[in-house]
Amino acid sequence: MKRELKESFEIRVAGTEDWYSMTVPGSAMDTLVKAGVLPDPYYGENEYQVREFFRNDFDIRGHFTVSPEEFKAGHMLLVFNGIDTVADLYLNGHKLGHTENMHRRFTFDIKKYAKEGDNLLEIHLASPLNFIESYKPAKGREIHMCNTGTMPGNQYIRKPHCMFGWDWGPQLPDAGIFREIELVTYEKARLMDTLIRQKHEEGQVTLTMTTDVEKDADAKVKLTYEVMDPDGKLLYLGEDSSVKIEEPRLWWPHGSGEQPLYTVRVLMESEGEEAQEKLYRIGLRTVTVSREDDEWGQEFAITVNGKKIFARGADYIPDDCYYSRLTREVFLRDVQAAVFANFNCLRIWGGGYYPADEFYDLCDEYGILLWQDLMYACNIYDLTESFKENIVEEARDNILRFRNHASLGLICGNNELESAWTDWTAMKCHAPSLKRDYLIQFEYLLANVVKETAPDAFYWPSSPSSGGSFDKPNDDNRGDAHYWDVWHGQLPFSEYLNHYFRFCSEFGFQSLPSIKTIETFTEEKDRNLFSKVMESHQKNPAANGKILYYLSETFRYPRDLSGLTFLSQILQGYAMKVATEHWRRNRGRCMGSIYWQFNDNWPVASWSSMDYYGRYKALHYMARVFNEAVAGSIRKEGNTMGFWISNESLKEAAVEVKVSLKDLDFKVLYEETVSGTVAPLSAVDLLTKDFSELIEGRSEQVFVTMEYKVTDKETGKTEERCEFETFVPVKHLELKDPELTVSCAEDGTVTISAKSFAPYCMVEGVNEDIIWDSNVLAMTDGNAKVLHPVKGVVPGVKPEIRVYDVYHTYA
Template structure:
């Protein structure tokens, strides 16, 4: 096998000849134009500059490259037993490909990888390749007019109409959290490869689990063109380094027994042990291809069984029911080529640090790169993988479209099926629900047929062919498909938006139990540092045009303020408004998560919307575009911990619960204090409590005595077990009615500047929602947006990021009373 890498420098020119430059591939048109200043001073993120993208993309762009092929590349080439192909892992999206001025292919799918035979077109010496990226805006306008189908945002308020007609990242045409960036380009690797005699495409690995061993079934997926007989020779290497050799004919398969297997577990349940499977395809002692995979030994499925509430829906890992804790993942950047392994590892590492064990890849973006799944394997994050279909009906009457998406699904399921983290394959986002419950999505028999064909025939047949061992779910939310109560609280998974879109109070979460909550969310502003990155000083008003431009949900900023006003006093400035909006967001998600964890067994999953942003924006994310943790991410770190101490209050009564997602009983001391606003302890109790593994139970009930007004004191609960402390607090009245006193918070740093330094805090009066931050630079604290009470000493570990300053002079600490 010989490979010519075609990445690097390409010449690019627009069809109108107005724009031309030299591009780095992988790359994209808008990424390059942004760097050159064509998106405006400050780039696409600054002020309203993102609006320029659609006009810039309303034309074709041609990428050209010349390359040399040596005589050696063609030596002993025999067309009967060799192949020379152009391999493209990602072309966005509508292309015409020419090699040496001869048309090779046309493509229509950014989610696919392509391979084209070009042997007859190449010559020793100089060669050329030209890829024309056709105007996708013109295409979707034409296709939408030809056959308009029902889709989200039909008026085109935030999304360009017709996004569903093309196999391209839907959110590149805008979404209610992202700008319209309908980019184009070679976004993944591209190369020319010569294969002699064979091509080793994949090694399929399936597992059979027994009480004391696991059996791997290995089969090679190959192409070969000559007379040679090929064998697969390799090893399975255990986490401890023990090697098990294997050898079998490429036309057959083999079974490998692994005794005393080291099992893979999700985060919080055990270790993420991975085995290395290395296989060479050989003939006559010559290696013609190699495949290497990391696999985890585990059983992983969704358990659906009748019970007293309806039907269960939960992940079951190695026989143990799991309460899923995670968030919805969207593309990390408007420019896909700017995403990389280091950046994704930081994001997924932040998920692991916040006690996630699950992540849902939302269906309106792209299939992530291989390293995303490798990282999920390593961090123990179960992947709920949507296929890339969201909020629209698709033209399944077209044979061409059906074949196109079929190849897309085959490509990607083959690529990711071996991963230990892959737990569920989902057909689409929200379409079954839209059919049944949304008046704006009128049903027709033709559309129903297309839906059933796509999600109950075409995709399941491919799934059965490629990876039947992975659980398939036709839609999210769903109760099992075929339009039967798709958002039922009694079976399947649910999306719940009555809080936020429906304007219901935060307490509305506690009126619903659900079996698995796969989408719910609440918006906030990003930090003031992020706001300053995209605004001028005159823009820094929540209702300014620029602030509303960086809020893609229509009416989103007024709703942030409306919800905030229900519970908090109005903040004194934009900086404080950002801070309090994040408290509001964190409280909302916390209330839902704590309620569902208290009802473990009935509800078995919480996946909130959304984890991340693809640009700096006011949104539902818990981590903003620049990787800054919002209050929500710190909040879910507490709410997603294996041990959760939570308080459910009604009126003057507060019920204290422990939830235990660990594999052993927890026993410790529960301390309960009622503390007045001047710091006086009005009531104090201490008792020994315990909670069984995989359970939730009431530990203590506190009644506020007559004569104590609800807004005059705070209930603090602390659970101490072994070396860990868990905290919770309850307010008998909403925050804005508390006459908080300004606390004096003292703090001492230790080892500032080390990779991890420490901060110790104490106070003289209750400090509510203490925020720690650096005004210059960034870091992650072991806890933040917490309550601090007199007599307590809190130690915080600090993880410094790359731009953290040398001193702590820019360190800022504030609490809720400082916001008004």
């Protein structure tokens, strides 16, 4: 029997008299901000005051009742699914134990301390700041490096690194109980985890289930397995742990097929006690990473059901600095946003945390493959014996939770540690034994945990890596790569076209969040890019200057902050579009485009495509188009343009492409149409055209469009889309006032038309956060464009909207 304990909890600053009612899951920051003791850390510069508050220790106490039936049970356990972080735990005055890992699940046997009736649970949480600052490594093994925006010593505690800051996040190392506390009772046996392995053969899949049971020596148990198909039809019920499924319905990532989920029910019966059961929803699929040698080096291709998939997505970070707020509702928002942008993949970044079970469930349902980092990033670790034991148990705890999920694509040891050791100046002055320990930690200890607990999962030692052992980890021609010369190196967007990574798992460009988001943390006087508050909500040094530098290369200087916000988002979207389309055109050589980053953990200027409040930036809308399974793109080289179709679907696509050269008043100066068939999982250049003669003397008054129709040859369904390109930067185009005509219906449907070329138009809800099925439009002809709302419209309330376009940012 199991139940959650969450009532009657209180928290106080240790050594004080004032207790505050606390929800569980909950935290010191969440409770004390609500109580008015602490200011909102996301507003203004309050972050720094709240950060220093975590030099305090905290006490939590809670009462719970043990029933007569529970008290009589042979075994009684308290299970803590998430303690943040350094804690001593007591029950009725007796010490249960000590914890030092937020990523682990801790279980304590309380049979000898529990009482029938009222019980008092007390938890003393030690200051995380004092913990890392007082840590003393062995002589000669001191660690000096500190990643941008983070607090020194954060690698000494097993807590999300980004709680101590990052170059997009605040330094808010909260403390509390961020996941459920459970009271578990049983007589002699407890049902634990089941490993479900799949063997795929022609026309059938065999499931083999291995179940762990904790039991007394004299306990006798019976295990029964039930398997149901996605429609709920019973396929098997019995004690055989090997089950054949005929005519299996395969699980595919989003954009490649459907996501049917089978249910496996494991039932344990033991004499004298209530039966226990666990349910698993699984997708029938094979997933690995192909590393075949080829003409360019060695490929890195996520392979699902034997098909090499081009991975399209972004890097996921924690959605909040309040970890108890990370609920199913937030995860649903995230996964639906990923599907909206036509992702088939998310990379769970190693500087954050392991998401809750609901996150993996939703990725299964919606078809989002997961690149799962273990929680290590941009650091050096002191691999003591106690640290080894701690991290092995951490890996085991979490892999047991997510190993059976259809969405699990691969497990990666860490973020950027291997390349840091080979490339970062800050790593050079550290003890050779620390570098040796890297290999022990990620290529032996944790690799073995993955092999033991998830034997069918692909393990990759680091990201980026060419395979481990410090062998050119950021090699363009092997493994995965992180590329930052565009942005950090301030190279132009065209530099992406010079690289053909086998799989780019990090690259990015910053933008400002919505002006609505800026208004949540500023006063009117702060709304200048270089005010103290705005700079406090920009954690990457010199980044605001980089935004202006890149803006100067493409657009004219905007007249106000809202215009700057809009243009920064267009720049960001265009940068990611240039890179992703290039790598998709080179499908086969490159097999993944995962941009940094998907989301935010507070309101901030960052690389995200969806901000803290779930508001889609321009990039997110643009990604919906450039990540389409069948997508058109224009390859520009001087005045020559290639018109490509990338087909990442499993079906052949019939395509008709119309290429037009137009003046800014939409007059067609040249037109050509070409048709073709694009094979599944391929990219084709359908037409290449040199426009030099046609644009001579008027390159600033013309643009090119690629209108294309895609027909599914099986269903006959046709979709129409349009791409555009210019011969000069937009700042040099002789744009006119497009005289936009905009209307918004009560249901949120927006109609826009223009009298002249408007390269980027974006609609925003003033009061509601409306998401439309399309946005960030190019007005390339006189026809009206219609935006249909997806969510955010309040029934019965006609939305107020505002429209941004390039011309009016400076005119």
